[in-house]
Structures are given as structure tokens and as C-alpha cells.
Amino acid sequence: xxxxxxxxxxxxxxxxxxxxxALVEAVxxxxxxxxxxxxxxxxxxxxxxxxxxxxxxxxxxxxxxxVVASFLExxxxxxxxxxxxxxxxxxxxxxxxxxxxxxxxxxxxxIDFTVDYLRSGLPRDGYxxxxxxxxxxxxxxxxxxxxxxxxxxxxxxxxxHFLMPPPEPSE
Amino acid sequence: MANRTQLAKQFIEAIPxxxxxxxxxxxxxxxxxxxxxxxxxxxxxxxxxxxxxxxAVSALMDTCCGAxxxxxxxxxxxxxxxxxxxxxxxxxxxxxxxxxxxICHRMTRSVAFVRATAWDDDxxxxxxxxxxxFTVEGR
Numbered sequence: 001x002x003x004x005x006x007x008x009x010x011x012x013x014x015x016x017x018x019x020x021x022a023l024v025e026a027v028x029x030x031x032x033x034x035x036x037x038x039x040x041x042x043x044x045x046x047x048x049x050x051x052x053x054x055x056x057x058x059x060x061x062x063x064x065x066x067v068v069a070s071f072l073e074x075x076x077x078x079x080x081x082x083x084x085x086x087x088x089x090x091x092x093x094x095x096x097x098x099x100x101x102x103x104x105x106x107x108x109x110x111i112d113f114t115v116d117y118l119r120s121g122l123p124r125d126g127y128x129x130x131x132x133x134x135x136x137x138x139x140x141x142x143x144x145x146x147x148x149x150x151x152x153x154x155x156x157x158x159x160x161h162f163l164m165p166p167p168e169p170s171e
Numbered sequence: 172m173a174n175r176t177q178l179a180k181q182f183i184e185a186i187p188x189x190x191x192x193x194x195x196x197x198x199x200x201x202x203x204x205x206x207x208x209x210x211x212x213x214x215x216x217x218x219x220x221x222x223x224x225x226x227a228v229s230a231l232m233d234t235c236c237g238a239x240x241x242x243x244x245x246x247x248x249x250x251x252x253x254x255x256x257x258x259x260x261x262x263x264x265x266x267x268x269x270x271x272x273x274i275c276h277r278m279t280r281s282v283a284f285v286r287a288t289a290w291d292d293d294x295x296x297x298x299x300x301x302x303x304x305f306t307v308e309g310r
Binding site for chain 1: 185187188190191192212213214215217218219223225226227229230231232233237252253254255256257258259262
């Protein structure tokens with residue numbers, strides 16, 4: 001049996017990039033904080049470019065604890081949604097144009113979120129990567145780590161539980 | 172006391188990120204604090220429903236907890252969040268202001284323990300609760 005020819009790399013990349021930007025740009029709060037995502041295959045890294053209005057302690061200065069929590073929660077939800085939507089993105093069932101117009105698929109909802117503040121956030125860019133520890137049909141557990149200059153010197157980590165969206169009725 | 176509240180209000184509302192979110196200090200004293208934040212379309216986390224993102228609620232509750240620690244009679248010289256857990260009980264109603272009250276219920280030489288609750292207009296059903304531990308610095 002002849003093997004199906006792999007798709008051209010540009011087609012694959014464009015499809016994934018369009019899906020990711022649709023997901024990220026549709027959420028006002030992600031834009032408000034200025035969080036961006038780097039993608040390598042299916043691996044996402046949240047990026048928080050530093051801005052003065054992210055400061056919580058002007059004397060140190062340090063990032064606001066709420067900014068750190070928000071960044072970690074955003075990275076968790078986007079990563080969880082990304083994995084949950086992956087097959088639909090690859091099959092073309094996920095429509096980035098509809099998503100960008102606000103018609104996003106239902107997103108996971110946070111049940112609880114616990115942040116460990118390991119050291120103060122410096123006034124510079126931050127990075128975060130989330131791991132989906134368990135993705136069940138109804139509940140998911142996600143762990144997320146954030147760092148600034150050194151990947152192994154975390155400034156915060158968090159664990160959260162999420163309620164997965166009910167399955168969409170098939171059309 | 173009124174003077175101290177005024178001072179705390181000016182200090183906290185001037186924090187760049189508190190200002191960005193439009194946080195207001197409504198009341199503070201003796202280890203408790205109350206803050207609120209107006210509904211703002213820029214803070215929406217779910218465009219389908221218009222519900223505010225959990226992160227913005229976290230920021231409000233974190234600030235409120237820190238202020239409760241600083242207003243405790245045995246207040247430290249400074250404080251920082253060690254950990255903060257937020258439970259999201261329900262989505263806040265779009266268009267409504269979020270109000271949160273925190274209480275520093277235990278202060279040791281090195282750790283302050285804090286609880287907080289957040290509501291929208293329906294004061295019978297909390298939107299979120301928080302539990303946190305904070306550092307006690309430079310007393």
C-alpha cells in the first residue's frame with residue numbers, strides 16, 4: 001500500500017500557528033498582560049515580556065504576585081486547551097477564523113490554583129511551561145513552572161485543577 | 172486611624188499593577204482589608220461568556236491578603252507571598268464589581284496566615300476563596 005505523502009512543512013506550521021494565535025488573541029486578559037507563546041512542535045512556552053505596569057513592589061522592584069499567578073494560570077489554560085484541541089487542529093476540525101472571531105471552542109475552567117512564590121520576580125521577561133499531569137474527561141491536573149534568566153532557577157511554580165468542557169454535540 | 176487608612180490607600184492604589192487593574196482599597200485595619208475592582212472588558216478570560224479571568228481575581232486577592240498582613244497589630248516591616256491557593260466557586264457575573272475581604276488570622280514570628288473571600292453583587296454566594304501564607308520581614 002502506498003504511503004500518503006507527508007504534507008509540506010509550511011502547511012503544517014501555518015495551521016498550528018494560526019490555531020495558536022487564534023486561541024491566544026481571542027482572550028482579552030492574555031492581551032492585557034501581553035503574554036505570548038513560543039511553539040516548538042506541540043510544546044508551548046509562555047513568554048511574559050516585562051512592562052512597568054506589571055510591578056507590584058516599586059521599591060525592590062518586583063513583579064506583582066498577581067501578575068505571576070495570572071501568567072502561570074494563562075500558561076496552564078492555554079497549554080491544557082492546546083493539548084485538548086490538538087487532534088481537531090491537526091484534522092482541520094478547529095477553525096482558526098471562527099475562533100479569532102470570538103467563536104472559540106469551550107475552554108477548561110479553573111477549579112483551584114495554588115501558587116508557590118519561590119523568589120521575587122525581577123523586572124525582566126519571564127517564561128513558563130506547563131505539564132498536563134492528568135487529562136481526564138471531566139477533570140485535569142496541571143503543573144506549571146516559571147523562570148527568568150536560568151531555566152533551572154524557578155521564581156514560581158503552581159498546580160491547578162481544571163474542569164474540562166462538556167463534549168460538543170456532533171454536528 | 173482614618174489617617175492610616177488614607178495613607179495605606181494612597182500607597183496601595185499607587186502600585187503600578189494595582190492601578191492597571193483599577194483596584195480600590197475600601198477598608199483596612201487590625202489585620203483585615205477590603206478591596207474591590209470594577210468590571211473591565213480588558214480583563215475577560217472567556218470571550219464566550221464575558222467572565223473575568225481567574226488571574227485578575229488572583230491579583231486582587233493577593234493584594235488584599237498582603238494588605239491584611241500589613242495592617243495586623245503585630246505588623247511586620249514587610250511581607251511577601253509564600254503561597255496562595257485560590258478556589259473558584261463560580262464565575263463572577265459579567266458587569267459586576269468584585270469585592271474581596273481578607274483576614275490575617277494568625278501571625279507568628281516568621282509567618283502570617285491569611286484567608287480571603289471574594290463576591291460579586293450576590294453576597295450570599297462567594298465567587299472565590301483564598302488561603303495564603305506570607306513572610307514576616309524586618310520587624
